[in-house]
Amino acid sequence: MRKSRLFAGVVVVVLAGVGIALYNNGNTRADDVADNQMTAADPAKPDAAAVTRGAYVAAQGDCAACHTAPGGKPYAGGYAIQTPFGAINSSNITPDRTHGIGDWTERDFFRAVRHGKRKDGALLYPAMPYNAYVKMNDADLHDLWAYMRSLQPVSQAPTPNTLGFPYNIRLAMLGWNLLYFNNAGYVADPKQSDAWNRGRYLVDGAGHCAACHTSKNALGGDTSAYLQGAELLGGYAPEITNNPHLGLGNWSEPQVAQYLKTGSNDKAVAAGAMGEAVEHSTQYLTDADTAAIAGYLKSLPGSNAQAPTALAGDNPVMKRGAHLYETNCMACHNVSGEGIKGMVTAFTDNSGIRAPSAANLVGTVLKGGRAAATESNVTAAGMPSFAWKLNDADIAAVLTFVRNSWGNAAPEVHAQEVAKARSDLKLVDAVH
Template identity: 50%
Template sequence: MKTLLSASFALLATASAGAHAVAGQDSYELVEKGRYIATLGDCTACHTIPGKPLFSGGVTIDTPFGKLLGANITPDPQTGIGRWTFEDFQASMDRGHARGGKQLYPAMPYAAYTKVSREDNLALWAYLRTVEPVHNEVDTNQLPFPFNVRLSMTAWNWLNFTQDQFHPDPDKSPQWNRGAYLVQGLGHCGSCHTPKNLIGGDKEAAFLQGGALQSWMAPNITGAAHVGLGEWTEADIVSYLKTGANRFDIASGPMAEAVEHSTQHWRDDDLKAVAVYLKDLDHDHQKPQAMAADDPVMKAGRSVYEDRCSGCHTPDGEGIASLFPRLANAPLVNTQDPTSLIRVVLAGNRAGSTDAAPTGPAMPSFAWNLSDENIADVLTYIRNSWGNAAEPVSAGDVAKLRDTLQSDSGT
């Protein structure tokens, strides 16, 4: 996920909304509501290149099947959506059909956006009409054959997509239902946090139980113990989404971008609603037996940890709140797929910056001085210490991701 929401965006959005207000107070309020909805949906993630005009498109979206480019959604009549009607826009959000019936690819998460109400789409449409028109031709379809044939999406939709707006659960509170609406719809959290089948559709039975994404692992965000948010309080979830950090973890990779450019700008009542909803989700998870401390791999990993990791993450794995992530009894550490752990050791990472925490801490890369076996050993040790229990990491897993990252960087 690549996003940009700078101060200039905020100023432009406000100025544009104000320009629309000449039609009356109601119109101004509608546009302002739409601007907030665009923030909830993190529209900049796929439609704004850093340093380029707002929503002018061209952002590269990597998928398992090739690359797509985010469309120009400014009101430009030739290269944007200036000739669209609201019904054209509604069709794209609700059914995945662009103007003229052209089938969209699910990188535009219409499988989630179908749950967005027509009323909210009207507000979003009103806001998009106020954005500065930008003439920027974008050839969105960069997929290789046969995936570039849009007709194939008919079969994909038949297998993976159900057109259906959000239906509140009458047995749940309005707050819970608001959280469900945001997570399932505008927030499209399942696009990253739900595992995918072989053709890229959500495995609905494993909703929000973790998914692979661009050499990252989006973790389980259900209320499950050990691998999910079972130990997190609602306040922990709100803090994480608002500031990018809490007493357990610090947002990294695509999630840091989502926090920086979207969730930190959500209203507190919406963040609270999301927390209430996520904590109510659960699934059975059998905690494995931790490896014995005297296992040779554990001994080797402990030596690496004490030498390279304990200075920041502390000898007992507790870390330092909002500065160095906690490793002890941490859901991300215990996840079945260790991809994100391997990645941050190999490539390092810098947390995103937010209004509440403008300076994000960083972790250096250890690819240059730790072997594949060293990294596998230390991560296996971390994943089986201080209350953690997870499958060991293999040197082969590390080598595979090292090659991928080197290939992506062109080195």
């Protein structure tokens, strides 16, 4: 009898603890500061100054990139965000009453952005990074709301998601939030400078850098390897801490800021997903904000990953790769991998080249790529696809050579990796 009472008591305590945790986790009282009367589609015009500030907040959050389908109207949704669980299609966030957020109030908007809850109470998936946006302050969200109200309404119905069971059950997000959503706003560190705190606020909040650069567990939650690199679907977001081997350790703060502002520096050229982030978001940040982000990232020690021993030049794979580099790559990337500043990525002592995963390099060689186009760097040089010309072993060899030359050291790339990427991209193998 005593044991059963003890067990019952433990169960009650555990259930009470879970209940309290769920309540605290789902508490949206911080959003009550927002107006709950005027809707987005109401005719009263928002304050022009607030709209201007809100447009800047939208750029910080890269809102247009995810809420605009390729070739579609701005913010009308329909962009497919690929996840390991299926595609999540972004919603229409224009002030259209039928398909957008026209009948939402500011408080509805706050709760969606910071707490992942729609007006109808349904829980959003974390493809909408509310777990980062919860750090955004009231002033920024007030301005962002004003900007959203100023947009042209678009009558476009949302595209259904393609999530399979059980991931299509939104109620399951209660458990995910309990495990991975920290329901807390940004708290400045008084021991750090205003610039450092501003950088951290942008990185962890609107910039949601961890969404790509922090590795995820099996349920899609962030691991403790903060900004230390992560596998993406078919790609790799590199470490962006001050780690000298895999991160930004050999970049200066001005070089980091220049990369964010222009899409290139004398070490790297942004392309792919990061190129899109530069084009839609970071190029529009003020110099003070890009400097703040650079200073914060450079303050992070990051992982303790050490450089492996580079493959010897007389290794058969390296010799084959050197020949392929000379005949296929040298014209643009130059004799010693120095590239062309502002146009072509330099391979020399490049932490991105020696990342744990070669997925970005393999994908670029197979399908080609285009550099970010920005107001200060309009060239947007492109690289052609070599899928038609080089077979899987060729690509593996040349990338192994690049990853182990000019101050780099990284694991060998294998033909099987290239073959899988070629298959995923539905590209035909070179015939030779």
